[in-house]
Amino acid sequence: MKTFAIISEFNPFHNGHKYILEKSKNILKNYTAISLMSGDFVQRGDPSIIDKFSRAKSAMDAGFDMIIEMPIHISLQAAEFFAKGSVIMLDKIGVDYLCFGIENLEADDFLNKSYFLIENNDKLEKLTRDNLENKSFAKARYDSIASLLNDDNFISSNNILAFEYIRAINNINSNINVLPIKRISSLNQDDYLREDFFSSSTAIRKNIYGDYKKHLPTYSYNEIENFKDLYNFTNYDYFYDLFKFLLLIKDKDMKNIIGYEEGLDNYLKKIAYVEKDINLFLERSTNKRFTTSRIKRLILNYILGITQNFNDFDINFYKVLAFNEKSQAILRNPNLNSFLCKNDRKNLSPTDKIILDKMIEASNLFSLATGRPLNFDYTNKIIKL
Template sequence: MKKLAIISEFNPFHNGHKYLIDKAKEFTKTDLAISLMSGDFVQRGEASLIDKYSRAEAALDNGFDLVIEMPNFISLQSAEFFSYKSIELLNKLKIDYLAFGIENLDSEKFLEISAKIINNNELVEELTKNFIDSKHSFTEARYLALKKFLVVDDFISSNNILALEYIRSISKINPQIKPIPIRRLGANNQDLNIKDEKFASSTSIRRNLSGNIKKLMPYSSYQKLKDFQENYKIASKEKLFDIFKYKLMIEESPIKDSLCYEEGLDNYFRQLLKNNPSYDEFINLAVSRRNTKARVKRLMINYILNNHKYLNEIDFNFVKVLAFNEKATRIFRDIKEDLRIVIRKSDIENLSSDDLLIYENMVKASNLYSLLIERDFNSDFTRNISIKKTYEAN
């Protein structure tokens, strides 16, 4: 059975995501489409617009057979770690293809440039280190190193750099996985405004929720967004900030072991917090050449969730299922000797101590999200996951 995977946030699931999965399935002719999707907290260090189950169900309605949850300690890291740990998990699912979106270039040109960068990795790493030594953040240093190495700018975008990291991780973990880059239509990942009648970035959709976004999303995804908005509040960043302030300033819990921490940030944060800034004021004050907004926001959530650096060393061997159809049950049979499948609470009984640690951390993040949107706790245990009917012809 040939398996295609896409690493995703779907925050929310829009027409560009639908285009990506449709094109990827057309190119690869695979039997099963898998999404490894961020849970309720995403890579930019924010709570998702709608919950993980709603997004997973939208993905299942629009071409995927199986959606599994990415542990939040992975989703709350930079592109390098985000990609490596994601590919590491997907490799255990024995995927054959990884599809992802790219910008500005066609697929062949993108693969050609990516190969050039990877084949000259030592030089790129040296350039990156030089920029880090000049007080740039890793993300900014990588950007500047690639710009200097390539000379041209059309490759350089956050979306393309993440795609490059996917290819780099594949080359290290399992070169037999075939990367499938697919050029985005209508909008780039960082576009803030809606410019196209059919395609828009997730960012621009989130910024224009009161506008006419219905045409930019598949019907089921739009409906799930509206249903969620009717039942829950948008996650409160000020409430999240209050938890962070309490933990750092009153409880004085150590932050140094948290993922994304860099020496001196604890003292710097405490100085900024003395004047009781708002969330946005604090983020803007905390940003520097060395620390991007995303890094600061990721660090805050990692700190709240006790996501310590040792988590990167854990070799966990389970997948937490968010949505699946009848076709996906075939992969459960194929991988059950290598990976534990967690669909309901009773499935955690056979998890190892390391696996249980990761699982409980995922539940903790879900409960933090519940606090922010004013939802009942322990939704991971009360949300029913049903098997969606499908047809073998799909």
Template sequence: MKATGIVVEYNPFHNGHLHHLEQSRVKTDSEVMIAVMSGNFLQRGEPALVDKWTRTKMALNAGVDLVIELPYAFATAQASDFAKGAIFLLDALKCKSFCFGSEEGSLRAFLHTYELLTENEASYNLAISTLMKEGISYPKALNEAYKLVSKDVSVPLVDLSKPNNILGYHYIEAAQMLHTQIQPKTIQRVVADYHDDAKASETIASATGIRKILFDDNDLSAIKPFMPTTSLDALNEWQSTADSFGSWERFYPLLRLIILRHTKESLAQCAEVTEGMENAIWNAATTCITFQPFMEKIKSKRFTWTRIQRMLTHIYTEFTWKQLREIELPTYIRPLGMNQKGQAYLQSIKKDLQLPLVSRVAASKDNKLLQLDIKAANLYYLGLQSSYGQQMVGSDFRIAPIRI
């Protein structure tokens, strides 16, 4: 069976995701679609709207055949490590190709860009570090440096100021660096701008836009046009049992407690906390009662909002620089759910897998990366501050991969 991989967060699953899924299947002519999906914390350094099980259900109901958890250490990492973890897993799962959504839409442009930056690596990196010394953020420095090295190039290149293009670039880089045979493909996103919080069309809105509508209106019917019925049903079911959606606004009282238990010195040991941000974070926590003012207080032109949120995620989960530095590649394949086709595929490749297949976490509970996933899941549930959240602690040990 021919399988294609996609890298997803599905926070929540919407019509744009459905389009990507269906087009990926067509474009690659694949029987099996495998999604590597983040757990309860996401790459933007945020708790997910709903837990990984609910998002797995959304994925399966929409036609994904097999959902594999991207371990916490990669799911919450900067783009290059996020991509490395995801592509490594898709390759380990014997996918023939992976297909990512991008603002660009043409693979050629990505390959040209990868070639250009590899050839000019030294001057590109020098430009980045020079620019960062002026106090601008990493993504801005990347962008400026990219303009410099690409200014006289005639072949089509990717606009690396677009978030999905950046991720796509890193997928291609990861596939190269890991010496995989997996074939990259790309599909143009139907929502042009990830940050777009307006309704792009009658039926398509970005996940960010959907979450904004949901939190602003506090009404699931407002997001109904933008997602399959099965996704909406899953959100409805979550709301009725879990009592609250995951967000930093919701988690903030706990994050605040955690920050104020730290000294500034010990805060600086949390992964990604750097350049005196421990002071800004600690000071803001002493005075700010809600999340938005807290973020306004600590934001800095040196760091993107996303990067700061990743610091907060690692503070919240007690994930340290030391742990971050020890991480190399995923060390297991953990299915969160599958349909019959996904199950048959997994059966067919089982004997050739180079990584252990973790269906019951109890059997692999000494695996350090897996312990992080379990811990992050537990802390996510406690962050919900609801009776359901309290009950879901330890659920990784109780919930078997979902089968539909």
């Protein structure tokens, strides 16, 4: 069985995502389509607009054959580690192709530039270190890439993430092939709804109480509206209050949390003592060195107790959110344990149990914020089409 994968958030699933899936299926005919999808929290450090089960259902309705939940410690990391953790999982699953969207460039040009950067990795790393003074790592990386390529067209968040996928594949000597697909119209950071109905996830989320229906497939729109009827959209104030309780009252140690660097705890304490509002806190804590996304990821990693040692764990299982008959052969992979129900936990190694339990904790944190039932991962029926 031949398979391709798309690493995703689908926050929410929209027309652009459908386009990339359909283009992938047209090129890789009869391949089984897998998505490794973030759970209830996404890489920007935000809770997803609707939960992972609703987003998985939309993706299956669009034509995927299996949706696998990304471990939370991978979801809540910067692009380099997000990409590395995801690629390692897909390599173990044995996927043949990784498909992803790119912007501004044609596929061949993007690949040529990516492999040029990989060949000049030592120069890239030195430039990044030199650029770090008074800059975030992301900005230092962007500036270094633009300098090496003498080209700003490569620089977009989606292109950088796609490059990190390719670099991770190269670094682990994986046999995964890559298929870049040029996105239509909207850039990821666009915050307005476009007239051609290919709008970004950001724009759709910002207009979730407006007229956004035509910007995503009907089945995805229905999942959002159903979620609205059942639960609450999360307010980041909830997580900020938990964060302040742990930081200011409990004085919980931050030093080994993913995303921490020396002095960041004291820096954030000073601001949190003063600022009651999460938006003002983020405005004051964000600077040239620390991006808003990094601070928000750190807040969630801190609340959940996701420590650096999670990056050292060798993951040998995958948690299935949805599958169909075509993808069942993947479940027979002898190299990895699949997790579909609570009883499957007994088959996991001690470190895999730690990773799974942290995924369930994150799910329950989302449940507390939205009004979804606790332990929903164990009581909600897995989607099987």
